[in-house]
Amino acid sequence: MGVEVLSHRRMTWVNIEKPTPEDMAYLRERYPFHPLDLEDCLSRIERPKIDEYDDYLFIIMQFPVFDITRRVSRPGEVDIFVGAGFLVSVHDGNLWPITKFFDDCQDDEAVRDRHMGGGSGPLLHDIVDRLVDYCFPILYKVDANIREIEEDIFTEDLRGVVQEISWVRRDVIALQRIVKPQIGIVANLEHRDRPFIREELELYFSDVLDHLYKAWDMLEDHRDVVEGLSDTANVLTSFRINEVIKILTIISVIMLPLTLVSGIYGMNISLPFMDHPLAFLFIILLMIAMAGSMILYFKKRRWI
Template structure:
């Protein structure tokens, strides 16, 4: 890939920790924290005005700008002569829709700058940026170790944010296991469907991410020396997330099969009772039909004959009930 001019901020230096905010509402939504010769630029939900600001202050490749604003990029790591372009996806729970969505984070990493462009709110990223803005000790801890370490800290916090979501999914599966054997068939089927869709969405986000994190660990641009073990730890966390999702996938499939078996068993119970009832009533119906024909039958017109027929029907009914109970049909 052809080399590009080394991208550097050309805006005058600001006081350490002082965020840069637009004065006008339609201006670029840019926040900057600078310390120890390193500048972190954060642009949440980048808009056309933000693209103009980036093109004015940096010399990134035009294709990277297209990737940032296309919103449909897969996770990847592109290495240029003077910077890295990283695209990562992280799960974000949308409370309004009640489902997991993929939040895209685009990162430009240079020798003395790091630009983050999330397309949705990422609380770990916002929290870390706020800490860097307000606390000098945090800036000294992170910024003195270079852009590679700051990149690691951002990615590590975002990867770790998946574990609370996974714990909630695990608790949800445990509750489903308890609810399956209760009389809540419609609710359990719906909850299983929702949990299964949540796990599928989570897997769709994490699966391509694993390859990108491995590429990030293998690159030697700004990830050298002692940073190798840090990014290896991020990969281990990503693999643990994937293993948990694989386990959840097996669990939800097992719960779905168990619920279907429980529903089938309950249906068989109902059918068994209905079948037994029908078989018990069949001889009684036959006796009543024979003596109800429009022909002369023994005992016709005699009140004693009526009671004899009733007695026979009661004896047959008792015999059928006793037989079915011994057979376990009732």
């Protein structure tokens, strides 16, 4: 089993990584948790929510975990049971802040006393606060990627820039989908009074909520910038395509009369200067004059 139990005074923290049915059986024997809540802990992805019972809260929250291979943030779920004198955290181990926090409390008595000495409410706040703060390095990385795109957008590698814009846009959308539901969860913890969450924690949860709003505002800004970069890339792509089409059109227009002259003098009929010894040179000079005059006309009209 991946069950770790840490006790301090009258407070117990049970941390479960990569939950199994055996772990849920362990919780079922020791705590009055609803069977559906234990079933949710084993589900791969659940919708973020907060369920309130008489003697405990069941909270499902999600935080971003960046997938390097797919280059997108995916939701990492943490399920929390919190009641008077206990807190149970269930997660898949990918959210390293909660794992590190548990290890710190386990290894250092001063840290354990500071975070677990106040009961389950302050401990819940400290866990959520660390997980919310953990989002910001990911958001800063997105911001760095956007700045890199801004520097490269006017280079010749427009195809690579468009691909990078697509990656970042997908990541921003995924982050928005993860962050937005957490705002309602923390707002609920801030405004609702519960016996095991003291009233003075309202200010602390309000601070966490402010951080979530800040993260959401950053994502909104990132989305707007990415959309602007995408529009710029589309304009540049259209401009370059138009430039290529213009050059090809000019070449076709110049070749058209030359093809006409060569076609006429390629016919099996009597034509002017056909028997003249300098006929070939005359035709070549005529073609050059026609092409040159058309190029001069295009330049005068500023088409090239």
